[in-house]
Amino acid sequence: MKKEVEAWFRSFQDNLCAALQTCDGGAVFEEDLWQKEDGDGGGRTRIIQNGLVLEKGGVLFSAVTGILPEAAARALLLPDPQFFATGVSVVLHPTNPMVPIAHMNVRYFEAGNGEAWFGGGIDLTPIYVDTEQASTFHKALKSACDQHNPAYYPEFKKWADDYFYISHRRETRGVGGIFFDRLQATPDINIAERFAFVQSVANTFAPVYTNLMNQNRGKTYTPEQKQWQLLRRGRYVEFNLALDRGTRFGLETGGRTESILMSLPAMAAWQYNYTPADGSPEAKTLQFLKKDIDWINL
Amino acid sequence: MKKEVEAWFRSFQDNLCAALQTCDGGAVFEEDLWQKEDGDGGGRTRIIQNGLVLEKGGVLFSAVTGILPEAAARALLLPDPQFFATGVSVVLHPTNPMVPIAHMNVRYFEAGNGEAWFGGGIDLTPIYVDTEQASTFHKALKSACDQHNPAYYPEFKKWADDYFYISHRRETRGVGGIFFDRLQATPDINIAERFAFVQSVANTFAPVYTNLMNQNRGKTYTPEQKQWQLLRRGRYVEFNLALDRGTRFGLETGGRTESILMSLPAMAAWQYNYTPADGSPEAKTLQFLKKDIDWINL
Numbered sequence: 001m002k003k004e005v006e007a008w009f010r011s012f013q014d015n016l017c018a019a020l021q022t023c024d025g026g027a028v029f030e031e032d033l034w035q036k037e038d039g040d041g042g043g044r045t046r047i048i049q050n051g052l053v054l055e056k057g058g059v060l061f062s063a064v065t066g067i068l069p070e071a072a073a074r075a076l077l078l079p080d081p082q083f084f085a086t087g088v089s090v091v092l093h094p095t096n097p098m099v100p101i102a103h104m105n106v107r108y109f110e111a112g113n114g115e116a117w118f119g120g121g122i123d124l125t126p127i128y129v130d131t132e133q134a135s136t137f138h139k140a141l142k143s144a145c146d147q148h149n150p151a152y153y154p155e156f157k158k159w160a161d162d163y164f165y166i167s168h169r170r171e172t173r174g175v176g177g178i179f180f181d182r183l184q185a186t187p188d189i190n191i192a193e194r195f196a197f198v199q200s201v202a203n204t205f206a207p208v209y210t211n212l213m214n215q216n217r218g219k220t221y222t223p224e225q226k227q228w229q230l231l232r233r234g235r236y237v238e239f240n241l242a243l244d245r246g247t248r249f250g251l252e253t254g255g256r257t258e259s260i261l262m263s264l265p266a267m268a269a270w271q272y273n274y275t276p277a278d279g280s281p282e283a284k285t286l287q288f289l290k291k292d293i294d295w296i297n298l
Numbered sequence: 299m300k301k302e303v304e305a306w307f308r309s310f311q312d313n314l315c316a317a318l319q320t321c322d323g324g325a326v327f328e329e330d331l332w333q334k335e336d337g338d339g340g341g342r343t344r345i346i347q348n349g350l351v352l353e354k355g356g357v358l359f360s361a362v363t364g365i366l367p368e369a370a371a372r373a374l375l376l377p378d379p380q381f382f383a384t385g386v387s388v389v390l391h392p393t394n395p396m397v398p399i400a401h402m403n404v405r406y407f408e409a410g411n412g413e414a415w416f417g418g419g420i421d422l423t424p425i426y427v428d429t430e431q432a433s434t435f436h437k438a439l440k441s442a443c444d445q446h447n448p449a450y451y452p453e454f455k456k457w458a459d460d461y462f463y464i465s466h467r468r469e470t471r472g473v474g475g476i477f478f479d480r481l482q483a484t485p486d487i488n489i490a491e492r493f494a495f496v497q498s499v500a501n502t503f504a505p506v507y508t509n510l511m512n513q514n515r516g517k518t519y520t521p522e523q524k525q526w527q528l529l530r531r532g533r534y535v536e537f538n539l540a541l542d543r544g545t546r547f548g549l550e551t552g553g554r555t556e557s558i559l560m561s562l563p564a565m566a567a568w569q570y571n572y573t574p575a576d577g578s579p580e581a582k583t584l585q586f587l588k589k590d591i592d593w594i595n596l
Contacts, residue, residue, distance in 0.1 A: 047570045168549040241539035251466040270562040272345045
């Protein structure tokens with residue numbers, strides 16, 4: 001299984017980079033190959049910078065074997081700390097504040113005792129929430145989920161609301177999406193079907209996001225709207241550095257820092273106690289940064 | 299004791315704000331008074347923005363009582379989770395990359411079982427390390443320490459090297475300073491003497507830092523030097539959000555977010571895998587971002 005998943009993730013990275021690069025039209029992905037210091041695997045980090053749409057973004061593939069830190073093995077209830085992990089992670093920061101920030105991740109984990117599972121997710125962080133676009137985005141995710149199990153979308157949408165939550169701000173990171181972890185084989189669902197689901201999720205990303213790029217790339221914006229983007233990116237930085245479990249796990253276990261922190265934007269801002277004016281588009285956006293919004297039946 | 303410490307910290311905040319504001323000459327501190335939701339204390343947050351030297355900075359006083367989260371009480375080996383804490387925290391981000399970022403904190407903690415201690419520290423983060431200025435800075439800290447105990451400076455300097463260390467970057471945050479925690483009364487040193495030491499440390503900050511402001515405020519800089527400052531501020535953000543224990547404790551225990559995150563700069567940048575050219579002033583600065591540099595006998 002792991003060879004098959006790893007090979008598919010690798011080719012998925014190729015296809016996604018090609019689609020994003022073609023859509024952007026102004027910059028190409030640069031590749032850095034890296035190996036773990038102990039030689040047990042490595043990755044292909046691909047970064048795009050200063051494109052026509054994408055100011056800074058990364059599409060990362062990795063496949064590593066290793067030994068979990070004791071606390072991590074205990075938290076995962078794994079008796080054997082050996083593991084294999086492979087995945088693709090994507091974060092895209094556009095220049096234009098009218099184009100949302102996007103994130104996706106798909107991953108496969110095999111523990112030393114033979115337990116294996118998939119995890120992943122997609123979420124969207126608009127600087128200005130366009131409710132129609134947010135709804136279309138969620139419908140595409142629901143459709144990918146529904147092909148496999150009608151219970152998936154409601155469950156994984158709620159999981160995203162809870163995961164992409166900036167507790168100290170009492171805000172969600174954006175309009176959410178789906179998030180799932182530790183999807184193992186069950187009596188009803190074998191691991192191949194879990195893999196098929198993850199492939200459906202991954203394959204949703206490029207068409208949905210390039211569509212959002214194209215719909216919004218031509219929109220004009222003011223310096224004030226750009227500043228609002230920088231402040232919202234500040235929140236993105238807060239989430240990734242202070243809260244995101246993947247980032248923290250990577251940094252604490254000696255992952256490749258420049259790959260892990262590709263998720264940070266080219267520039268971000270903080271302004272003490274900034275509150276947008278009542279009724280402004282910025283204030284309206286904040287009203288949508290909440291859990292439990294039904295984006296399908298808005 | 300706690301009334302006396304709280305009153306001194308409060309007047310220290312007044313004096314420090316006055317000194318910084320006079321030196322800056324272009325902006326004044328704005329004050330926000332806040333109360334804990336349960337009413338057990340609060341604080342005076344004072345923020346300066348867009349001054350002649352200081353782009354964004356805060357001088358925060360707080361005094362609160364509360365109940366430690368179980369994990370925190372256990373980590374501190376405290377049988378009784380009730381506590382009283384008061385302190386002053388300072389972070390100053392200048393506009394000009396030739397003026398270093400500065401941080402200081404002094405704090406007093408009283409546990410429910412009667413244990414009481416002081417903690418604190420000062421550290422300096424130059425964007426370009428001026429070795430003479432860094433040395434003068436350390437000599438001032440050593441002099442404040444030596445008035446009380448010749449063992450303090452070496453011990454607390456090493457503590458700062460270890461604390462202000464960005465492990466995932468293998469860099470110190472800046473040129474260090476001093477850091478100390480849980481300074482309790484001992485058979486040789488009573489709590490009043492601990493307090494006197496903390497007062498000496500606190501009183502060192504204004505003369506040392508206003509001197510650094512004045513020495514560097516008139517220096518010219520290029521857009522490339524400004525960009526280097528934004529990248530170094532990115533590291534500062536990484537430290538504060540991912541590693542700083544005070545920030546994490548504050549955010550996790552429901553502290554006032556806008557006060558805690560006053561430590562973040564107005565703007566910060568990230569650039570994938572940026573490495574300064576060999577022999578450049580930027581590369582030279584990186585060489586000084588290491589532990590165990592003897593700044594006194596440089």
